[in-house]
Amino acid sequence: MGKIIAVTNQKGGVGKTTTAVNLTAALGAKGKKVLLVDVDPQGNATSGLGINKREIQSSAYDVLLGNAKAQEAVLHTPFQNVDILPGSMDLAAAEIEMVELPERNLRLKQAIIALKGEYDFILIDCPPSLGIITLNALTACDTILVPIQCEYYALEGLSQLIATVRQVKRLYNPCIEIEGVLLTMFDGRLNLTLQVVEEVKRFFPQKVYATAIPRNVRLSEAPSFGQPVMYFDRASKGASAYDSLAQEVLQQNGGNAAWQN
Numbered sequence: 001m002g003k004i005i006a007v008t009n010q011k012g013g014v015g016k017t018t019t020a021v022n023l024t025a026a027l028g029a030k031g032k033k034v035l036l037v038d039v040d041p042q043g044n045a046t047s048g049l050g051i052n053k054r055e056i057q058s059s060a061y062d063v064l065l066g067n068a069k070a071q072e073a074v075l076h077t078p079f080q081n082v083d084i085l086p087g088s089m090d091l092a093a094a095e096i097e098m099v100e101l102p103e104r105n106l107r108l109k110q111a112i113i114a115l116k117g118e119y120d121f122i123l124i125d126c127p128p129s130l131g132i133i134t135l136n137a138l139t140a141c142d143t144i145l146v147p148i149q150c151e152y153y154a155l156e157g158l159s160q161l162i163a164t165v166r167q168v169k170r171l172y173n174p175c176i177e178i179e180g181v182l183l184t185m186f187d188g189r190l191n192l193t194l195q196v197v198e199e200v201k202r203f204f205p206q207k208v209y210a211t212a213i214p215r216n217v218r219l220s221e222a223p224s225f226g227q228p229v230m231y232f233d234r235a236s237k238g239a240s241a242y243d244s245l246a247q248e249v250l251q252q253n254g255g256n257a258a259w260q261n
Helices: 016-029 044-048 060-064 091-100 104-118 132-140 158-171 191-203 217-225 237-252
Strands: 003-007 034-038 082-085 121-125 143-149 177-186 208-214
Touching: 003 016, 003 132, 016 034, 016 044, 016 082, 016 121, 016 143, 016 177, 016 217, 016 237, 034 044, 034 104, 044 217, 060 091, 060 104, 091 104, 091 132, 104 121, 104 132, 132 158, 143 158, 177 191, 177 237, 191 208, 208 237, 217 237
Parallel strands: 003 121, 003 143, 034 082, 034 121, 143 177, 177 208
Antiparallel strands: none
8 A cells, every 4th residue: 555645834935845746756766656646726746747737637626626536637747657646726716615515624535545556655745834725635644744944934833733733633634643854955054054953853853854955956947847856957966865865765664565554
């Protein structure tokens, strides 16, 4: 059975989508079959994997609203072992439309549960908020991966995220755990960065990945070409960092030969 990991942080600009796209590609390149589920209304993970959002027939919006099955909406990408359930701007309306729906917090879980057997990993790129869509992702996932930028306000709002995860664990998803915490925009030359690292490690003991994602121009450029950084510039520091992160994730999951919930 595949493992479902929600990449989430309600604070924007922390490298959430960058991580979702590039970790997906790195795991795929290591021979794992991976599905990226884009439920962020911005749809940047979708365009980051080279999908033209104007040509999408069905998206995560249609799946959440019950107008399409997840299997019908999944698209193959040009990248090794990588599929995507694409996002669209319609997801912004889904937050409102889902309020009146039955079992509104379970709709993503019900939609993608049938896909678990087809993939080694399913990654969910969440919106930068703690609304109904993110709640759906937290209910559907096995674990969460939290990207945190190495900047002054790094831990701002994280207590709210952890409180939400605890509530989801109590009410909807008793198995949810933290997969890991990823430090992004890392610059080891700055004292502030090192201070933030220590603070994050105190906040999340034993959960911070050894790999940190550096500030890297190629990482910033790759999305405009519709490619994960390892396909855009394999020799870049960003590509090397996400390759190392993928290796850590695989080691954590015993190589994921047959991960069981």
